Amino acid sequence: MTYVANARMYSVNPPAAAAWKDLFGWLARESGVDLDIIDHAFPLPLADLWSRNDLACAFMCGFPFTLATHRPRSVAAPVPTNAPIRGRPVYATCLVVRADSRFHTIEETFDGRLGYTVADSHSGYNALRHHLLPYFLHRGAKLYRESIGPLTTPRRVIEALLAGAIDVGPLDGYALDLMQRHQPDLKSELRVIATTDPAPIPFLIASPGCPDDIVANLQATLATFADAPGCVGLRERLRLDAFTPVAVEDYALMTRWDAEARAANYPQPA
Structure with a gap:
């Protein structure tokens, strides 16, 4: 067969x-x-x-x-x-802006436009939400004026960033490394301003x-x-x-992060 x-x-x-x-x-x-x-x-x-x-x-x-x-x-x-923990099957999400953006920290992007991939993605949604949760709890309100998606793929997140449709977006760190290996020009077009905790x-x-x-x-x-x-x-x-x-x-870490966000009434990154 x-x-x-x-x-x-x-x-x-x-x-x-x-x-x-x-x-x-x-x-x-x-x-x-x-x-x-x-x-x-x-x-x-x-x-x-x-x-x-x-x-x-x-x-x-x-x-x-x-x-x-x-x-x-x-x-x-x-x-x-380039795993965030060398020798382990783990990755992290890079929160990325355009290289010519005025943003240098994730806090500076608040009240702007946040992109995401799809709701059942860890790197493009769940890990992003986990990273933003402490800021949401501290602020007690939405962080972004718009949450734009589903963009579905890392490639479409990059396209949205370069077109100016979003201010910041999540990229699977391994996918980004792989893209930059074969498209070195991306290194001069994008800038990482934050990285999430590692996950499987x-x-x-x-x-x-x-x-x-x-x-x-x-x-x-x-x-x-x-x-x-x-x-x-x-x-x-x-x-x-x-x-x-x-x-x-x-991989139970992922459902734990999801449960923590939902318990805090933060069901989606925004």
């Missing part, structure tokens, strides 16, 4: 998408699992990808994973080269019914990625050091 692979969440530009296809090609050859590498680009819903019954390898954010009634199977978590990174999943031997073969092969001689170039192109087993229990 042929199984589906996709890296929509981190196919942040054409060179990154090509690198992920090369990674999945290597994974198929080394694991012996027949992978059909499909495109599932915006505006197609990610939920449609995650609900496929032939899925073997696709990225899923930990927040919708924890909220899912029927959870998919965990395969492996990536370890970014989106990880590769398979459908709930994916056979044990398929999942095991993929996991065993991905465990060799860090030291595989043939993956030296891929590690650099993908800004990844390794893949590691998924500690599912760590």
Whole structure:
């Protein structure tokens, strides 16, 4: 049987998408699992990808994973080269403004226009709200005049910033690093003014019914990625050091942050 692979969440530009296809090609050859590498680009819903019954390898954010009634199977978590905790499968959200913006702190953006990705995103919504919660509690009122979204993808957050449609927006830190690897000009167009606390990174999943031997073969092969001689170039192109087993229990942090914000009557970042 042929199984589906996709890296929509981190196919942040054409060179990154090509690198992920090369990674999945290597994974198929080394694991012996027949992978059909499909495109599932915006505006197609990610939920449609995650609900496929032939899925073997696709990225899923930990927040919708924890909220899912029927959870998919965990395969492996990536370890970014520039992870906020070195050597760990974690990431953080960068709060970003235009490089020529007058804003230098997150407090200076208050009363402006805040962008967000989508309500079931950790990096583009839940982590953003967690970071802003202490300011909201101190102020006792909305922080921003407008909350603009769903922008859905990191790319569209950047487009909104550069077009002047929002003043500040959240970017998955690993996605930003990957974009800047392949689009160095972004470093002169954007500026990070704050960074959230680290959290467990989106990880590769398979459908709930994916056979044990398929999942095991993929996991065993991905465990060799860090030291595989043939993956030296891929590690650099993908800004990844390794893949590691998924500690599912760590992702409870995301629902805890969500519960804290809702208890404080701060259901959405604004």
